[in-house]
Amino acid sequence: xxxxxxxxxxxxxxxxxxxxxxxxxxxxxxxxxxxxxxxxxxxxxxxxxxxxxxxxxxxxxxxxxxxxxxxxxxxxxxxxxxxxxxxxxxxxxxxxxxxxxxxxxxxxxxxxxxxxxxxxxxxxxxxxxxxxxxxxxxxxxxxxxxxxxxxxxxxxxxxxxxxxxxxxxxxxxxxxxxxxxxxxxxxxxxxxxxxxxxxxxxxxxxxxxxxxxxxxxxxxxxxxxxxxxxxxxxxxxxxxxxxxxxxxxxxxxxxxxxxxxxxxxxxxxxxxxxxxxxxxxxxxxxxxxxxxxxxxxxxxxxxxxxxxxxxxxxxxxxxxxxxxxxxxxxxxxxxxxxxxxxxxxxxxxxxxxxxxxxxxxxxxxxxxxxxxxxxxxxxxxxxxxxxxxxxxxxxxxxxxxxxxxxxxxxxxxxxxxxxxxxxxxxxxxxxxxxxxxxxxxxxxxxxxxxxxxxxxxxxxxxxxxxxxxxxxxxxxxxxxxxxxxxxxxxxxxxx
Amino acid sequence: xxxxxxxxxxxxxxxxxxxxxxxxxxxxxxxxxxxxxxxxxxxxxxxxxxxxxxxxxxxxxxxxxxxxxxxxxxxxxxxxxxxxxxxxxxxxxxxxxxxxxxxxxxxxxxxxxxxxxxxxxxxxxxxxxxxxxxxxxxxxxxxxxxxxxxxxxxxxxxxxxxxxxxxxxxxxxxxxxxxxxxxxxxxxxxxxxxxxxxxxxxxxxxxxxxxxxxxxxxxxxxxxxxxxxxxxxxxxxxxxxxxxxxxxxxxxxxxxxxxxxxxxxxxxxxxxxxxxxxxxxxxxxxxxxxxxxxxxxxxxxxxxxxxxxxxxxxxxxxxxxxxxxxx
Numbered sequence: 118x119x120x121x122x123x124x125x126x127x128x129x130x131x132x133x134x135x136x137x138x139x140x141x142x143x144x145x146x147x148x149x150x151x152x153x154x155x156x157x158x159x160x161x162x163x164x165x166x167x168x169x170x171x172x173x174x175x176x177x178x179x180x181x182x183x184x185x186x187x188x189x190x191x192x193x194x195x196x197x198x199x200x201x202x203x204x205x206x207x208x209x210x211x212x213x214x215x216x217x218x219x220x221x222x223x224x225x226x227x228x229x230x231x232x233x234x235x236x237x238x239x240x241x242x243x244x245x246x247x248x249x250x251x252x253x254x255x256x257x258x259x260x261x262x263x264x265x266x267x268x269x270x271x272x273x274x275x276x277x278x279x280x281x282x283x284x285x286x287x288x289x290x291x292x293x294x295x296x297x298x299x300x301x302x303x304x305x306x307x308x309x310x311x312x313x314x315x316x317x318x319x320x321x322x323x324x325x326x327x328x329x330x331x332x333x334x335x336x337x338x339x340x341x342x343x344x345x346x347x348x349x350x351x352x353x354x355x356x357x358x359x360x361x362x363x364x365x366x367x368x369x370x371x372x373x374x375x376x377x378x379x380x381x382x383x384x385x386x387x388x389x390x391x392x393x394x395x396x397x398x399x400x401x402x403x404x405x406x407x408x409x410x411x412x413x414x415x416x417x418x419x420x421x422x423x424x425x426x427x428x429x430x431x432x433x434x435x436x437x438x439x440x441x442x443x444x445x446x447x448x449x450x451x452x453x454x455x456x457x458x459x460x461x462x463x464x465x466x467x468x469x470x471x472x473x474x475x476x477x478x479x480x481x482x483x484x485x486x487x488x489x490x491x492x493x494x495x496x497x498x499x500x501x502x503x504x505x506x507x508x509x510x511x512x513x514x515x516x517x518x519x520x521x522x523x524x525x526x527x528x529x530x531x532x533x534x535x536x537x538x539x540x541x542x543x544x545x546x547x548x549x550x551x552x553x554x555x556x557x558x559x560x561x562x563x564x565x566x567x568x569x570x571x572x573x574x575x576x577x578x579x580x581x582x583x584x585x586x587x588x589x590x591x592x593x594x595x596x597x598x599x600x601x602x603x604x605x606x607x608x609x610x611x612x
Numbered sequence: 613x614x615x616x617x618x619x620x621x622x623x624x625x626x627x628x629x630x631x632x633x634x635x636x637x638x639x640x641x642x643x644x645x646x647x648x649x650x651x652x653x654x655x656x657x658x659x660x661x662x663x664x665x666x667x668x669x670x671x672x673x674x675x676x677x678x679x680x681x682x683x684x685x686x687x688x689x690x691x692x693x694x695x696x697x698x699x700x701x702x703x704x705x706x707x708x709x710x711x712x713x714x715x716x717x718x719x720x721x722x723x724x725x726x727x728x729x730x731x732x733x734x735x736x737x738x739x740x741x742x743x744x745x746x747x748x749x750x751x752x753x754x755x756x757x758x759x760x761x762x763x764x765x766x767x768x769x770x771x772x773x774x775x776x777x778x779x780x781x782x783x784x785x786x787x788x789x790x791x792x793x794x795x796x797x798x799x800x801x802x803x804x805x806x807x808x809x810x811x812x813x814x815x816x817x818x819x820x821x822x823x824x825x826x827x828x829x830x831x832x833x834x835x836x837x838x839x840x841x842x843x844x845x846x847x848x849x850x851x852x853x854x855x856x857x858x859x860x861x862x863x864x865x866x867x868x869x870x871x872x873x874x875x876x877x878x879x880x881x882x883x884x885x886x887x888x889x890x891x892x893x894x895x896x897x898x899x900x901x902x903x904x905x906x907x908x909x910x911x912x913x914x915x916x917x918x919x920x921x922x923x924x925x926x927x928x929x930x931x932x933x934x935x936x937x938x939x
Contacts, residue, residue: 421828442830451828459828464821464888473818474829476811484809527829 121183122147122310123168123199123279128177130163137163138334140177145279150301150311152321152342155331156354156546161314162204164331165281168312169201170194181279200277202269204284204314210257215239217256218270242274243267245300247293260408262288269297273304280304281312286320287543290406290572291607298324316546318347330354351547371582372397375433376566377449377535379418382427387413388590391427395535400557400567402581402598404574404606410590411570412454415537418568419451420444431535445474448534452524452541454570460524461512468494468508471523474531497526501556518549525556536560537568542576554580574603586610638882639894641933645926646901649908657911667790669907670900671858674796675851677899679870680877681796681803682733682847684895685840687878688807690820690887691747693841695736695755696848696874700867702758703729703849708771708862711778718778722853729849730842732758737841741834747841755871762864771862782858792854797896799847804892816840820887876923877902880930901926 124144130137138160145151153161166172168179170188178185181197188194208217215236216223224234240252247266256264265288272280282301286294301311301324315321321328321342328340330353338353377395382388388410395401403411417424420438429436431447438444441451453459462470472479472490479486494508503522505515512520521541528536538557542550557580561567571577577584581598588610596609634640653660660666679696686693707725710716716724732754739750784791807813815836819826827833851870856862881898883890905926909919 419828440830440832441828442832445830453825453828459822459824462818462821462825462888465817469814469818473814473831476814480811484805485811485814 120146122181123312124180124183125164125168126178126180128164128167128174128179130167130172130174136334138167138174141331141334141336142177143329143336143339145310145312147310148305148308149326150305150313150324152313152315152325152328153331154315154318154321154328154350154354156548159331159354160334161331162283163334165201165283165312165314168194169199169281195275195277198276198278199281200272200275200279201281202272202283202285204287206261206264206268208256208264208267211255213253214243214250214256214259214267215252217267218242218252218274220271222275239270239274243270245273245303246270247296262290262293262408265289266293266297273300277309279310279312281314283314284316285313286315286317290408292406294320316544318350321350322347354547371399372564376431377418377568378430378433380428380430382414382417382424382429384413384417384422384425386590387417387422388587391587391592393585393592393595395566395568397566398561398564399583400561400569400581401595402577402584403568403570403587404577404584405587405610406572408589409587409610411587412539413590414587415451415539415568415570418444418537419449421451445531445533448532449537450474450528450531450533450535451537452521452528452539454539454543456517456520456524456544461520463511463513465512466509467498467505467512467515467523470512471497471508471527471530474527493530494526497530501526501529502552516546516549518545518553521545521549521553522556525553529560533565535566535568537570539570540572541569542571542573574606578603578606635937638889638891639897641937642881642894642897642901642930645930645933646897646904649901649904653904653908653911657908660907660911663788665907665911667785667788667793669903670793671790672906673899673903674790674792675855675858676870676873676877676902677796677896678799678847678851678854680874680881680895680899681799681892682844683874684878684881684883684890684892685803685807685816686747686844687875687883687885688816688820688887688890689837689840690823691740691837691841692751692875692885693733693736693844694748694751694871695732695758696844697867697869697871698755698758698762699729699732699845700848700852700855700870701864702762703732703845704852704856704866705762705765705771705862705864707849707853708774708856709765711774712771718775721778722781722850722857725853726846726850729852730846732849733842733845734838736845737838740841741837766862766864768864770864772860774856774860774862778857779860780857782854782856782860792858795850795854796899799850800892800896807892812836812839817888820889822888873902876927880927882934 121144126142128141129139141164143151155161163172167174170191170193180186186197209220218239219235224231224238226234236252243250243252246269250259250263250266256267259267265285269285285297305311313324325342328342328345328350329336330338330340330350332354374397375394376397380392382391391414405411416422418429420441420443423439429438431449436447444450462473468491471494476485479490491508498505498508501522503519505519512523515523542553545553557567569577569580578598578601583595584598584601584606585595586593586606586609593612594609679700683693683696703725706728707721710724711718711721736751736754739745740747781791786794807816815831818831819833819836823833852866855866877898878890878895880901881894883894902923905922906919909916909922
């Protein structure tokens with residue numbers, strides 16, 4: 118039995134009527150990786166926030182090296198040797214990468230900050246994680262994945278003994294993730310302890326020594342990573358039978374009619390000579406590593422950015438799309454990658470969030486017909502099985518998966534016939550993910566055409582009829598999903 | 613939290629959901645404050661409730677209130693217009709010159725002045741929405757230009773007299789209600805309808821709440837912004853010309869102090885400086901509260917020097933009450 122470096126015992130926390138955690142005990146030993154898994158809302162973040170001093174537990178205690186500690190602020194936790202790499206990116210955009218890495222801990226010389234020393238230290242920490250990022254660039258110039266890496270470097274740059282990673286690989290490419298994993302291996306070998314949260318179960322199995330499964334604020338199982346598998350974890354997380362991803366969806370008839378035809382579309386620095394056809398009722402996956410230009414392609418087709426050359430046809434008719442409003446008029450719509458930032462209106466109700474793109478339909482000469490709107494919204498709530506209290510509640514009262522369904526309904530209400538979905542299941546829990554995928558299959562069966570952009574290769578393979586593989590802005594090939602594997606897609610991308 | 617539980621449970625009495633709705637309404641705090649203040653003043657000073665005094669208060673509220681209505685729209689889209697005060701001044705001078713120098717019919721002058729103000733606002737709109745410049749900086753600059761042009765034209769001298777027929781807009785009244793008050797309330801009603809019942813209005817809230825998402829649902833954001841800044845200029849100009857009619861004089865100083873007054877009225881009425889939150893009713897009540905406060909200070913024989921101290925404290929209290937309501 119190894120000594121526990123970090124131990125929580127019987128932690129409970131309540132927010133109003135919601136019991137976020139009840140009696141959770143987990144422990145991490147030196148040189149071990151302890152993974153926490155659970156659906157969204159299972160209590161993982163609350164537990165993290167308690168461990169890193171942001172929240173105080175109502176009951177239970179926290180022990181470090183067997184000694185009881187009582188953190189009243191994140192600073193106390195830092196002093197005790199705990200560092201966290203949070204899920205949300207919170208870099209200071211105008212400051213350099215180096216300063217962001219050592220924010221609040223810049224090296225000090227006789228006359229204030231010693232910039233040379235600060236830069237050197239930051240560069241050293243950063244190189245452990247990624248050696249392609251220039252420490253002198255301002256953080257705002259970085260891609261999302263790079264920002265994530267800088268954030269990770271910020272945690273590792275502290276001399277913490279206990280590192281907490283909250284969904285560190287959400288935005289990373291496989292190669293970047295691998296580097297992070299090898300850092301974790303080294304940190305572990307040096308005797309450090311890690312608490313690791315991720316929705317990606319493969320990654321958990323690869324890294325973790327022990328796995329704790331949380332459900333509805335309770336610890337439902339502590340597993341030995343060598344003696345478990347994905348099915349068991351999913352089963353424990355969900356607490357009920359989930360529709361297991363059966364691989365291939367039931368056969369759907371894809372019509373011959375071409376819904377969207379893209380010819381040699383180019384935009385400097387983003388993608389080049391992209392050509393493909395999306396047929397009516399087809400789901401075309403777009404796979405590729407981060408930086409392949411998939412999101413950029415989606416945004417360009419939707420009119421957020423302008424293509425420099427190339428042509429787009431919708432149902433055989435050439436179209437010019439200068440603004441999202443033009444795309445929407447042609448029935449072409451886009452679900453953004455960053456739901457919180459680009460998708461929802463946090464101050465508006467569920468009803469208005471859903472109807473916002475269709476207000477023109479409810480507008481009489483003088484006034485909006487709110488009762489018609491409410492009726493139609495209620496109809497979609499039922500059809501997509503969105504779990505809500507009332508349609509007047511704020512959208513922020515919903516879980517990520519249900520918010521995503523509201524946004525999907527927003528476009529169905531607008532009679533969209535071509536959906537471009539950018540990472541539609543990111544940050545959504547396992548069950549909601551399967552439900553969303555089932556809804557999409559149903560829509561395609563009814564004749565909608567879908568471009569499905571996702572970083573998770575298996576997901577693309579599960580959902581799509583065909584898969585378009587992009588790499589560094591170019592189309593490397595389009596293959597039938599039925600015969601393809603993750604390996605074959607990756608090989609195609611890298612070829 | 614207890615409110616949320618109350619709202620999801622089936623209501624037992626008729627009064628409890630009404631009460632809970634009232635408590636959640638953004639303007640409930642200011643309505644209570646206004647009622648308390650009115651009650652206190654009517655006890656303390658018998659003159660307060662006289663028809664004459666009430667019409668003075670209401671008229672006082674109307675000028676800054678009209679400016680505040682336009683400012684509310686700008687604040688709702690997440691912007692700010694620092695030029696409303698001087699836009700009112702410049703428009704007023706131009707309106708008075710139309711009347712005295714060009715001999716335009718007095719009844720057309722308010723309309724044309726409002727149009728001129730709309731044009732001034734559209735200049736802001738073009739710079740902010742078209743070129744995507746920062747509204748704070750743009751309106752700070754254009755506000756100075758408007759103030760300067762005012763002085764270039766007038767050299768600091770008032771334009772007067774404006775003549776008998778023109779005075780009806782500021783001094784007249786219909787069935788005891790002063791004309792500026794009717795215009796103020798009418799404008800409020802129109803904006804209330806615009807914001808709650810039209811697509812344009814809902815788009816304003818969407819843009820203020822999440823500008824990027826608004827673009828991605830197909831709202832032509834720049835078009836809405838452009839028009840909203842135009843409207844802010846228009847309401848300012850309207851307030852200015854009504855005030856000139858009231859004074860029977862086009863003073864170059866018209867609009868001084870209105871900028872802060874308008875922002876204050878909007879904010880104590882519950883409008884957020886971050887955009888996306890606020891109501892017309894709140895702003896109407898905010899403007900009324902400010903006018904009642906100023907009137908109360910006079911009636912109670914408090915030194916006028918105290919007015920700004922008291923207004924400042926009222927704003928702070930409003931913010932604290934709002935904070936308490938949200939928690």
